[in-house]
Amino acid sequence: MPADVLRLATWNVNSIRARVDRVVDWLRRGDVDVLAMQETKCADDQFPTMPFLEAGYEVVHCGFNQWNGVAIASRVGLDNVEVGFEGQPSWGKDGTDAKAEARALAATCAGVRVWSLYVPNGRTLADPHYQYKLEWLAALRNTAEQWLRDDPQQPIALVGDWNIAPTDEDVWDMAAFAGATHVSEPERDAFNAMIDAKFTDVVRPYTAGPGVYTYWDYTQLAFQKRRGMRIDFILGSPELAARVTHAEIVKDERRPGKKGDPAPSDHAPVLVDLSR
DNA sequence: ATGTCACTAGCTTAGTGA
Numbered sequence: 001m002p003a004d005v006l007r008l009a010t011w012n013v014n015s016i017r018a019r020v021d022r023v024v025d026w027l028r029r030g031d032v033d034v035l036a037m038q039e040t041k042c043a044d045d046q047f048p049t050m051p052f053l054e055a056g057y058e059v060v061h062c063g064f065n066q067w068n069g070v071a072i073a074s075r076v077g078l079d080n081v082e083v084g085f086e087g088q089p090s091w092g093k094d095g096t097d098a099k100a101e102a103r104a105l106a107a108t109c110a111g112v113r114v115w116s117l118y119v120p121n122g123r124t125l126a127d128p129h130y131q132y133k134l135e136w137l138a139a140l141r142n143t144a145e146q147w148l149r150d151d152p153q154q155p156i157a158l159v160g161d162w163n164i165a166p167t168d169e170d171v172w173d174m175a176a177f178a179g180a181t182h183v184s185e186p187e188r189d190a191f192n193a194m195i196d197a198k199f200t201d202v203v204r205p206y207t208a209g210p211g212v213y214t215y216w217d218y219t220q221l222a223f224q225k226r227r228g229m230r231i232d233f234i235l236g237s238p239e240l241a242a243r244v245t246h247a248e249i250v251k252d253e254r255r256p257g258k259k260g261d262p263a264p265s266d267h268a269p270v271l272v273d274l275s276r
Numbered sequence: 277a278t279g280t281c282a283c284t285a286g287c288t289t290a291g292t293g294a
Contacts, residue, residue: 017283018281018283066282121293218281220279220280
């Protein structure tokens with residue numbers, strides 16, 4: 001990258017241990033300065049830090065077990081690390097063992113406050129996980145609004161797997177999602193509430209649909225059949241949004257390899273270039 | 277063509293989550 005550009009990316013890696021070589025290889029090839037990762041699927045002491053260090057990246061991770069897990073790798077500084085956001089809801093079988101999951105991690109990189117976010121899936125509309133998802137999003141919105149009240153000029157990037165397709169164009173076939181999560185009105189309302197709070201989708205203007213996705217199910221040859229969903233987003237505060245010069249979805253990193261090659265993640269990386 | 281993948285426990289497979 002030229003010295004006046006900051007390249008920031010997000011990627012649901014679906015297990016960092018299964019894919020660390022592929023991820024670090026892309027960091028090099030993609031000339032990425034900061035990468036937020038989701039679904040690392042490991043505890044902190046299992047995270048493969050060395051390959052990142054060898055490639056010139058600091059890395060911070062938050063993972064408690066085999067589920068969820070978020071990380072940030074940066075070659076432009078990694079300061080003021082924060083695990084979880086104020087008011088982040090907990091999840092557990094009952095009130096006693098409920099605790100905040102490894103779904104939110106922040107660091108300041110080259111002056112940009114980066115939040116790596118893994119929004120709860122929701123599972124089904126009738127599942128308690130769905131209410132948890134909505135509460136999680138509402139809490140994030142409230143807290144993020146406060147960050148902007150505290151400092152309206154702050155460059156903030158809320159990036160990750162939002163597990164919401166905000167418009168009908170963001171899924172390959174709305175009929176296939178009848179009664180499903182990711183497309184329901186409450187979820188879309190929750191996403192749009194982030195937009196209303198002045199965090200704008202800075203990638204969509206550079207990647208207009210229809211047929212533009214960030215995720216393709218592993219089953220049923222979904223990628224080959226172009227059956228995907230746009231659920232990974234980079235939302236920027238006004239200051240950050242004003243600095244965006246380019247954005248793209250790196251679909252090639254989702255492409256299945258030759259037989260015998262390690263499988264790709266089911267998500268593609270999403271990136272933005274910022275002037276600095 | 278019974279074409280998804282990755283995790284765990286404690287197994288050579290089932291259960292879970294996505």
